[in-house]
Amino acid sequence: MMKKLFLLFIMALSGTALSAQQVGETEQNSLKHNVNRLSADYFIPGRFEGKTILITGGARGIGKWTAVRAAKEGANVVIMDWLDKEGRHVADSLNTIGLKALFVYGNIQKDEDCRKAVEETVKAYGRLDYACLNAGVMDGVFSGTPFKYDESQRKLMPNVITQATDEYWDNVFATNAAGTFKSMRAVLNQMIEQRNGGAIVVVGSIAGMTGLSGNPAYVASKHAVNGLVRNAAIDYAPYGIRINSVNMAETRTPMVERAEEFVAAQQKAGIGFGMGKIKTMSLLKYCDSEHRGSFPWEQASTMLYLISDEASAITGSIIATDGGWTDF
Known part of the structure; x- marks a missing residue:
């Protein structure tokens, strides 16, 4: 009440008329506050001391931040990725500061590469x-290739079903669905052999919980990923192995940045009806003063929580780490 009276007094002094509604809106806006963001430097000392974590797709983005934080928390970190240079750089950087990290080159589409990653981990x-089964793609172009809106890439990029190519569909499913299955199988075989339980977290997406415009292979493959998680959680609970997935909306990663380049190129070319514009923000992004999506270290935090003993009562959960995207 005092704030409202103060606003009316100031406006009166300036000779400007202000309606009661405008005063109310101004007062309401003054109450707005951004969510308190997790610091990129935050970690829990010693949480994974002596534990070993395999992270697929750990060369950049969410996988990289998961590897960095896990290593800071005492874990022996093994990074598997098909981005050789980037993956080695992450592992070398961690080793340089006295943490424990190993890079294993591999493609989760290949069963032999998945088995090799596990073998090298144990060795x-x-x-x-x-x-942390993080590796995934949003389109059919090799993720290390710079984006170009040319004929060679367009056929491998997302499109509505009637315009989508077999190559696009097959490439996305080979990584997201088949690759997740093969990497999970290799991990589960080792955990069963050890007879000491374990935990797996898989990176899904809001695309695995809802529909998204213009990317049928990504949506369908992420639904497959979440179906696999639900199935595996049932079958491997008797072994003391917990399996969950995290499902994020827009997170500031190289994959999302390339997707934004692609969408901009499509819009410039006048392709489609713009159905993707119906909903573009999560609750938290909309309310943020800078309209920021989530950061990769925020996603890494939830992933590491889910594999830790702190989440010992959680398995088979498809957890929305999406800033409220699927809430409305």
Whole structure:
């Protein structure tokens, strides 16, 4: 009440008329506050001391931030990725500051590469306690290739079903669905052999919980990923192995940045009806003063929580880490 009276007094002094509604809106806006963001530097010392974590797709984005934080928390980190240079750089950077990290080149589309990653993990650290199956793609172009809106890439990029190519569909499913299955299988075989339980977290997406415009392979493959998580959680609970997925909306990663370049190129070319514009923000992004999406270290935080013993009562959960996207 005092604030409202003060506003009316100031406006009176300036000779400007202000309606009661405008005063109310001004007062309401003054109450707005951004969500308190997790610091990129935050970690829990010693949480994973002596534990070994395999992270697929750990060369950049969410996987990289998961690897960095896990190593800071005492874990032996193994990064598997098909981005050789970037993956080695992350592992080398962690080793340079006295943390424990190993890079294994591999493509989760290949069963032999998935088995090799697990074998190298056990060879280096003696066992495998947890896995973060983060590797995934949004289109059919190799993720290390710079974006170009040319004929060679367009056929591998997202499109509505009637315009989508087999190559686009097959490439996305080979990584997201088949690759997640093959990497999970390799991890589960090792955990069962060890007879000491374990935990796996898989990166899904809001695309695995809802529909999204213009990217049928991504949506369908992420629904497949979440179906696999639900199935595996049932079958491997008797072994003491917990399996969950995290499902984010827009997160500031290289994959999302390339998707934004693609959408901008499509709009410039006048392609489509713009159905993707119906909903473009999560609750938290909309309310943020800078309209920011989530950051990769925020997603990493939830992933590491889910594999830790702190989440010992959680399995088979498809958890929305989406800033409220699926809430409305």
